[in-house]
Amino acid sequence: NAGVTQTPKFRILKIGQSMTLQCTQDMNHNYMYWYRQDPGMGLKLIYYSVGAGITDKGEVPNGYNVSRSTTEDFPLRLELAAPSQTSVYFCASSPYRGRHNQPQHFGDGTRLSIL
Amino acid sequence: DAKTTQPPSMDCAEGRAANLPCNHSTISGNEYVYWYRQIHSQGPQYIIHGLKNNETNEMASLIITEDRKSSTLILPHATLRDTAVYYCIVRVASGGGADGLTFGKGTHLIIQP
Numbered sequence: 001n002a003g004v005t006q007t008p009k010f011r012i013l014k015i016g017q018s019m020t021l022q023c024t025q026d027m028n029h030n031y032m033y034w035y036r037q038d039p040g041m042g043l044k045l046i047y048y049s050v051g052a053g054i055t056d057k058g059e060v061p062n063g064y065n066v067s068r069s070t071t072e073d074f075p076l077r078l079e080l081a082a083p084s085q086t087s088v089y090f091c092a093s094s095p096y097r098g099r100h101n102q103p104q105h106f107g108d109g110t111r112l113s114i115l
Numbered sequence: 116d117a118k119t120t121q122p123p124s125m126d127c128a129e130g131r132a133a134n135l136p137c138n139h140s141t142i143s144g145n146e147y148v149y150w151y152r153q154i155h156s157q158g159p160q161y162i163i164h165g166l167k168n169n170e171t172n173e174m175a176s177l178i179i180t181e182d183r184k185s186s187t188l189i190l191p192h193a194t195l196r197d198t199a200v201y202y203c204i205v206r207v208a209s210g211g212g213a214d215g216l217t218f219g220k221g222t223h224l225i226i227q228p
Binding site for chain 1: 161
């Protein structure tokens with residue numbers, strides 16, 4: 001199993017450009033998440049999804065959009081990139097097991113620089 | 116979710132047990148203690164979690180005090196590959212897992228050869 005796969009691994013954008021960070025998982029997990037990690041800091045939740053067609057905002061959603069058309073894929077869209085969005089972006093997924101929270105599985109991240 | 120406090124860094128000799136403390140004095144009865152680690156340039160990796168009983172798996176042991184206000188993650192025989200930032204996270208047990216994890220700054224564990 002590949003687990004959670006993120007593409008691209010690195011990207012440099014100019015201010016005002018847009019791009020989509022891709023995330024796909026092959027574990028048939030219902031829940032998927034996007035986090036960002038700034039240098040020396042912990043992860044912050046951007047958006048999450050509990051299943052296809054359902055998304056919700058996390059702690060820092062401004063400047064981002066997501067969609068969840070399939071169970072496997074959860075792309076993150078940046079519109080009008082700003083230097084403050086320079087960060088490492090992690091996608092994660094977890095299974096649904098009734099009401100008990102399950103551990104999250106993370107991808108290896110996308111390192112994004114906005115210049 | 117309750118707040119956690121961890122030392123910013125720790126050293127441990129290779130082959131020895133690494134004991135990583137976490138304080139969570141405001142933990143409530145329905146909150147679990149989770150541990151994740153992040154090796155440089157990789158995504159976080161789940162290690163272990165528990166409610167009130169001690170837990171052990173192939174990676175580590177988790178010791179939770181009787182009053183649940185603190186816990187210790189134990190890596191029994193640390194190797195150089197265990198050098199990473201370790202995150203202690205307190206999270207409600209129920210709710211289906213739809214909410215995200217709250218990561219602090221964690222403990223940077225350095226295994227010395």
